[in-house]
Amino acid sequence: MCHELTHISYKDHISVIMWRILCCLFWFNPFIHEMEKEFIHAMEHRCDRKTVQHFKLPPLQYAQSLLTCLKRSMVHQHQYQGFAHFSSSALSVDEYKQRLIDIVKPKRMSQVSVTVILCVVSIGVLFTKYITKPIFNVTPPAWQYPVKNISISSHFGHISKIRNNRPHGGIDFIGTTGTHIYNAAPGKVLIADATSLASKYGNVVLIQHSNGYQTLYSHLDDFNVEAGDWLKHYQVIGSMGSTGKVTGAHLHFEMLQNGQRIDPLSKYSN
Ligand SMILES: [Zn+2]
Missing domain, CATH: 2.70.70.10 (Glucose Permease (Domain IIA))
Structure with missing residues (x-):
């Protein structure tokens, strides 16, 4: 519960919607999809960390409660839903494992990571614009005469x-x-x-x-x-x-x- 409220306090719901729009606009760019995954991971970790700090919970106990929650909401073999995250694509088993490891041994992904990822993606979006420009060739040439004195x-x-x-x-x-x-x-x-x-x-x-x-x-x-x-x-x-x-x-x-x-x-x- 506290975990979800932390998401709301960070306005993560807006970020996730922005990510979906970004992925729709740049569906052809695998870099954006990869960065979306990284962002969701960093976002979840930030909330896990804040929850642990707020309740002064032992990280192991928090990880165990999440694991219990995960087992209960198991839908089928490799996909889990309702496990304290609201992205449209459920995380894979490996991604959940990494998340649990991050709770017990916090070392990567923090507020800094979230900011860094957003900066990298902004650069990526600009880069995409320059890559796609010659591919789609959307700008017609601006013509000038080949001679100065036209006769x-x-x-x-x-x-x-x-x-x-x-x-x-x-x-x-x-x-x-x-x-x-x-x-x-x-x-x-x-x-x-x-x-x-x-x-x-x-x-x-x-x-x-x-x-x-x-x-x-x-x-x-x-x-x-x-x-x-x-x-x-x-x-x-x-x-x-x-x-x-x-x-x-x-x-x-x-x-x-x-x-x-x-x-x-x-x-x-x-
Ligand atoms: Zn001629």
Whole structure:
């Protein structure tokens, strides 16, 4: 009885509810489930210790009374319920053994343990956020133009004899050789060479972005990134040129979403 009142005085019932919510939100994280078990163990031990101190009971006698209580509430072979704890998952036999040992020989788990576990879990939750971010890729890229001075000579879908009447797969920005070219969004460089794609593209940089987007920059005079580079910010990745099949210096810029070419201008508000 005193044990249960100690739980209430520590607001453990609220903690347990918080743990259940946490486990539902981070069901895929085994670390959270493990820490929940540790927390319940530490919480029970803290209450056992307080009860022993409050009634000045011999720890052995208290352990024996709990054991009697446990035997009475035995439901089936390896699972016990109603034994002075209110977590939804009943503790295993080994966990009860450890709890009884902790009462008789108090050495681990205390108020400090409870606090330490809560701190570790808070860090764990933050860590989970950073782990899951690249997995779920929920943030769409924030697009910027690949050139500073925007002058478009050919739009997406434009049909011309130069391309054998096939619709234009990207947009052409005109400028002079050496004009700085920027990555349109943060991402990882997949290709930076003149050989991986068709020779008509000349020097090419291909970047993988979040949410299945890719951007391609072709006819570059030169590039200063390598395949495998992570571009965390917006930076100069190369310079405008006239390599490959061209009639003059320009940037042929393509945007792909899940392997399909899309109109890059649909991603820019102005
Ligand atoms: Zn083009």
